[in-house]
Amino acid sequence: MTVHVYAGKKAPPEMLVNVPRLVAAYYYKRPNPEDPAQQVAFGTSGHRGTSFTGSFNEDHILAISSAICEYRKANQISGPLFMGMDTHALSEPAMATAMEVFAAAGVNVMVQQGMGYTPTPVISHAILTWNRGAETGNARGRADGVVITPSHNPPPDGGFKYNPPHGGPAGADVTDAIARRANELLAEGTENIRRMPYEKAMKAETTHEYDYITAYVNDLENVVDMAAIAKAGLQLGVDPLGGSAVWFWEPIAEKYGISIEVVNKAVDPAFGFMHVDRDGKIRMDCSSRYAMQGLITLKDKFDIAFGNDPDGDRHGIVTRGAGLLNPNHYLSAAIWYLFQHRPGWPKGAAVGKTLVSTAMIDRVAAHLNQPVIEVPVGFKWFVEGLLDKTFGFGGEESAGASFLRKDGTAWTTDKDGIIMNLLAAEMFAKLGKDPAEIYSELENRFGTCVYERMDAPATREQKETLKNLSPDDIRVDMLAGEPVTAKLTKAPGNGAPIGGIKIVSDNGWFAARPSGTEEIYKIYAESFKGKDHLKKIQEEAQGIVNDAFDSR
Numbered sequence: 004m005t006v007h008v009y010a011g012k013k014a015p016p017e018m019l020v021n022v023p024r025l026v027a028a029y030y031y032k033r034p035n036p037e038d039p040a041q042q043v044a045f046g047t048s049g050h051r052g053t054s055f056t057g058s059f060n061e062d063h064i065l066a067i068s069s070a071i072c073e074y075r076k077a078n079q080i081s082g083p084l085f086m087g088m089d090t091h092a093l094s095e096p097a098m099a100t101a102m103e104v105f106a107a108a109g110v111n112v113m114v115q116q117g118m119g120y121t122p123t124p125v126i127s128h129a130i131l132t133w134n135r136g137a138e139t140g141n142a143r144g145r146a147d148g149v150v151i152t153p154s155h156n157p158p159p160d161g162g163f164k165y166n167p168p169h170g171g172p173a174g175a176d177v178t179d180a181i182a183r184r185a186n187e188l189l190a191e192g193t194e195n196i197r198r199m200p201y202e203k204a205m206k207a208e209t210t211h212e213y214d215y216i217t218a219y220v221n222d223l224e225n226v227v228d229m230a231a232i233a234k235a236g237l238q239l240g241v242d243p244l245g246g247s248a249v250w251f252w253e254p255i256a257e258k259y260g261i262s263i264e265v266v267n268k269a270v271d272p273a274f275g276f277m278h279v280d281r282d283g284k285i286r287m288d289c290s291s292r293y294a295m296q297g298l299i300t301l302k303d304k305f306d307i308a309f310g311n312d313p314d315g316d317r318h319g320i321v322t323r324g325a326g327l328l329n330p331n332h333y334l335s336a337a338i339w340y341l342f343q344h345r346p347g348w349p350k351g352a353a354v355g356k357t358l359v360s361t362a363m364i365d366r367v368a369a370h371l372n373q374p375v376i377e378v379p380v381g382f383k384w385f386v387e388g389l390l391d392k393t394f395g396f397g398g399e400e401s402a403g404a405s406f407l408r409k410d411g412t413a414w415t416t417d418k419d420g421i422i423m424n425l426l427a428a429e430m431f432a433k434l435g436k437d438p439a440e441i442y443s444e445l446e447n448r449f450g451t452c453v454y455e456r457m458d459a460p461a462t463r464e465q466k467e468t469l470k471n472l473s474p475d476d477i478r479v480d481m482l483a484g485e486p487v488t489a490k491l492t493k494a495p496g497n498g499a500p501i502g503g504i505k506i507v508s509d510n511g512w513f514a515a516r517p518s519g520t521e522e523i524y525k526i527y528a529e530s531f532k533g534k535d536h537l538k539k540i541q542e543e544a545q546g547i548v549n550d551a552f553d554s555r
Contacts (some may be wrong), residue, residue, distance in 0.1 A: 006281055006293075007279065007280075007281060007283030008283075009279040009283055010280065010282075010283065010293045011278055011279065011293040011296045012279055012296075013276070013277075013278055013279075014274070014275060014278070014279050016275070018285060019274075019275050020092070020158045020159045022272050025055065025092050025093065026092060026093070026096055028054035028055050029054040029061055029093055029096050029097075029161075030060075030061050030096070032054055032057050032060050033060065033062055034057040034058070034062055034063060035057065036186065036189040038057075040056070040057075040058060041056075041057040041058055042182075042186050043063055043066060043067055043181075043185040043186050043189065044182060045164075045173075045179070045182050046519045047380060047381035047382075047519070048154055048162065048164055049152075049162050049163050049165065049172075050063065050162065050164070050182070051156065051160060051161065051163075052160065052161060053093070053159045053160050053161065054093060054159075054161065059093060059097075059160070061096070061100050062193045063163075063185070063189070064100040064101055065100060065104060065188075065193040065196045066184075066185035066188040066189045066193055066196070067163055067165075067181065067182075068100065068101045068104035068105060069104055069108075069184075069185070069188055069196045070181045070182075070184035070185040070188065071149070071165055072105065072108040072110060073184060074180060074184075075110065078167075079145075080144070080145050080147050080168060081145070082111070082134070082143055082144035082145045082146035082168075083111040083112065083113050083133065083144075083146050084110050084111065084112050084147055084148060084149060085126050085129040085130055085133070085146060085147075085213070086098070086101065086105075086112050086113065086114055086121075086126070086150075086151070087114075087115060087120070087121025087122070087123070087125065087126045087149075087150050087151070087152075087247070088150070088151040088152065088247070089120055089122075089150075089152035089247040089313040089314040090120055090246055090247055090249075090272060091152065091153055091156075091272060091313060092158060092273070093161030094152060094161065094162075097151045097161055098114075098151050099201050100198075101149065101151070101163075102114075102204045102210065103198040103199050103200065103204050104197070104198050105204075105209075106199045106203070106204035106205075106207040106209055106210060107197040107198050107199040107204070110209060111209045111211065112209060112211065113129070113211050113212075113213040114210065114211070114212060114213065115215050115216075116213065116214055116215075117212075119215075119216075119250060120247035120249065120250070121150075121247055122248050122251070122311070122316065122420075122421065123150045123152060123154075123314040123315060123316040123417050124316055124405070124415045124417055124419035124420070124421060124422070125215050125219045125251075125315070126149075126215075126417070127148070127166060127170040127171060127415040127416055127419075128170075128218075128219055128222070128415050128419075129146075129215060129218065129219075130146050130166060130168065131414075131415065132222075134146055134168055134170070145168040147166060147167050147168050148165075148166040148170070149163070149164070149165055150163075150164050150166065150314060151163055151164075152164070152247070152313060153313075154312055154313065154316065154317070155286055155287045155288040156286065157284050157285050157286055158272065158273055158274045158285055165177070165178070166417065169386050169387070169416055170386070170390075170415065170417065171382065171383060171385070171386035171389075171415075171416030171417045172381070172383040172386070174386075216251055217254070219251070220254045220258050221258065223258075223259070223421075223425065225408050225409055225410070226406070226407075226408045226409065226422055227422055227426055228409075228429045228432070228433065229259040229261070229425070229429075230259075231432045231433055232259070232261055232428045232429055232432045233259050233261050234432065235431070235432035236262070237262065237306040237307065237428055237431060237432060238264075238306045239261065239262060239264070239305055239306065239308065239309075239428055240263070240298065240301060240308035240321075241264070241265055241266065241311075241424065242265075242266050242295070242298040242308070242309075242310040243265065243268075243310065243311050243315075244274075244287040244294070244295075244310055244311060244312060245267070245269055245270055245271055245274055245276065245277070245313065246311055246312060247313060247314055247315050248315040248421060249265070249268060249270060251315075251421065255425075261428075264305070266297070266298060266308075267297065274287060277294060277297075278295070278296040278297055279294075280293050280294045281293050287312050288312060288317075289309075289310040289312050289317050289318060289402060290317065290319055290327075290330045290401065290402035291327075295321065295327050298310050298321050298327075299326050302321050302322065302323050305321075305323075306431060306437075307320070307321070307322055307323075307427055307431050307437050307438075308320075308322075309321060310424075311421065311424070312420065315419075315421055316403055316417060316419065317401070317402040317403050318330075318402050318404070318420035318423035318424050318427075319402060320424070320427045320438055320439075322437040322438065322439040322440075323437070324437070324440065325439035328439050328442070330400055330401065330402035331360060331364075331400050331454055332361075332363075332438075332439070333402075333427070333438050333442070334356075334360060334364060334398040334404060335361060335364055335367050336430070336438040336439075336445065337396070337398070337404070337423070337426055337438070338364060338367055338368065338371075338396055338398070339367050339445060340426075340430050340434070340441065341395065341396055341406055341426070342354070342371050342373050342395065342396075343371070344433065345395065345406075345411075347408075347409050347410045347411050348392075348411045349395070349411055352392060352393070352394060352396075352407070352411070353373065353374040353375065353376045353393055353394050354368045354394070354395070354396055355375075355376050355378065355384075355385045355388055355396060355397035355496075356375060356377055356378070356397075356398060356399075357377070357378060357379065357381070357399045357400060358377050358378070358491070358494055358495075358505050358514055359380060359399075359400050359456075359505075359514045359516075359527040360398065360399060361400065361452060361454055362452065362529055362531070363445065363449060363452055364398075366449040366450070367445060370449070373395075375496075376388065376393070376496035376497070377494055377495050377496040378494045378496045378497055379500065379501045379502065380399070380501070380502070380516065382403060382417060382418050384397075384494075384497065384499065385397030385416070386416040389415075390413050390416060392407065392411055392412070392413075395407050395411075399418070400456075400527070403418035404418060404419070404423050405418055405419045405423075406422070406426075450531045451531070451533075452529055452531045453530050453533065453534050453537045454527075454528070454537075455527075455528055455529075455537060455541070456525060456526065456528075457525075457528075457541060458518075458521075458525055458526070459523060459526060459548070460522060460523055461517060461518075461552075462522060463522070465524070465552050466522075466524060467517075468551065468552055469503055469515060469524055469551065470502050470503060470516075470517050472492055472503070472504050472551055473492055474490040477490050477504060477506065477547060477551065478550070479506065479543075479547055481508075482508040482511060482513075482540060482543060483508070483511055483530070483536055483539040483540045483543055484536075485509055485510060485511065486508060486509075487507065488507050488508055489505070489506070489507040490506055490507075491505040491506075491507070492504055492505075502516055502517065503515050503516035503517065503524070504547075504548075504551075506547065510530060510531040510536070511528070511529060511530040511532065511536060511540050512528070513526055513527060513540050513544040514526070515527075515544060524548065526541060526544050526545065528540045
């Protein structure tokens with residue numbers, strides 16, 4: 004992909020979204036319930052869209068919120084609904100709309116004090132903490148949650164995701180039911196949905212202000228060695244990228260006596276302080292060296308620095324020697340460290356990885372004699388394993404991960420960028436090496452790999468073809484000069500469809516998956532034999548996929 008002329012540079016004023024116009028469109032634009040592009044559709048992280056195109060508007064949130072109320076009632080979820088929002092411009096109006104529906108339905112809703120912002124992992128943590136109490140015999144009922152966020156997506160986007168009582172992203176059985184009912188409500192007309200005026204909803208007996216910050220911050224010492232970080236006297240820097248974690252870092256520093264400088268405290272729904280991403284879009288992606296350029300330029304000021312995306316579920320680690328650490332490299336280093344420094348974890352706890360994450364993880368885990376469970380893309384596949392301790396760690400190549408508490412119980416069942424950032428500081432404090440240095444040692448031990456994701460155009464029909472391929476449709480026996488060892492359309496860890504294909508050889512692999520939001524498919528590829536070998540894999544991958552398109 005060609006690098007945009009503004010990539011890595013501050014966004015020019017003409018690139019910024021017109022926030023008043025965006026919010027106005029949220030209220031005045033009515034989606035067409037007959038148009039699939041304007042219907043409710045839950046991807047791996049909830050329903051997403053923008054008000055400008057009729058894909059994220061008040062009608063959608065009225066319908067989704069009402070469908071969630073019906074789902075809760077049908078499944079006897081009678082505890083509180085923990086709700087949070089991030090700093091995207093559409094999050095606040097969506098929060099107001101949802102509150103009107105939840106209050107009218109008599110749902111007990113927990114909102115951040117002062118209507119502040121709440122990261123995704125903090126909502127997951129709150130749900131699990133409440134439900135852990137319910138399991139010990141209290142009669143408070145099971146809790147669930149909603150997070151209003153499109154994650155790292157551009158400023159015009161909105162997102163709305165539901166976390167059931169297990170605390171993590173809802174599975175397809177849940178989201179399909181909610182989306183189906185929401186689309187019925189859209190077709191019937193949202194005028195019939197019960198709602199309460201916003202001011203009245205916020206004063207309702209069922210609306211409760213909750214101190215998410217203190218509850219989460221005070222518990223951090225049970226998942227990360229905060230004392231070791233404090234004792235080491237590290238100088239830490241953090242850039243929340245204008246996101247919902249912005250007000251969490253100073254309480255963390257104060258509580259544990261750690262030196263943390265928040266280099267950017269700005270909250271701006273246009274995200275005008277951001278550096279432009281590779282493709283010329285403003286995208287708050289803490290795994291992109293273009294988007295993270297502001298913090299990277301400050302790397303020599305800190306022992307280690309890190310960033311988060313707007314809902315705090317992703318991490319970006321910046322070191323003096325390496326700059327922004329490749330997410331796959333950090334996952335590998337974190338796994339190497341955690342499974343040797345968590346004696347309270349179950350001995351057989353597995354390493355959870357998505358099928359597009361680096362094969363370095365497999366080599367590290369094999370050396371540590373830890374099982375690897377490879378699942379499709381989406382953190383929802385790690386939820387049950389984190390709850391029942393099958394997984395000690397679950398991670399995605401897109402810089403999202405979580406891991407167990409020190410005692411081997413679940414911390415969150417959603418991605419937690421905050422603890423992944425603090426883990427990097429713990430690793431430095433305990434080993435005297437930053438994660439980039441640890442990864443370099445892993446390469447010396449297990450080999451050097453190169454990894455890249457690229458996009459290729461695909462029509463809606465071609466994407467559907469790719470999604471439904473079988474191994475028999477892939478007529479290749481060699482990949483970049485090596486025998487093919489596996490052709491996968493289902494994840495080896497749990498047998499679930501991967502929504503695409505993965506072809507594996509001894510020293511390389513590629514996976515191809517259709518995008519859920521764009522007319523493209525994504526090719527993930529990796530080689531342990533260098534860049535030329537990687538390029539060969541990528542070329543053959545496109546040929547294999549094109550042949551599959553032509554044969555249908």
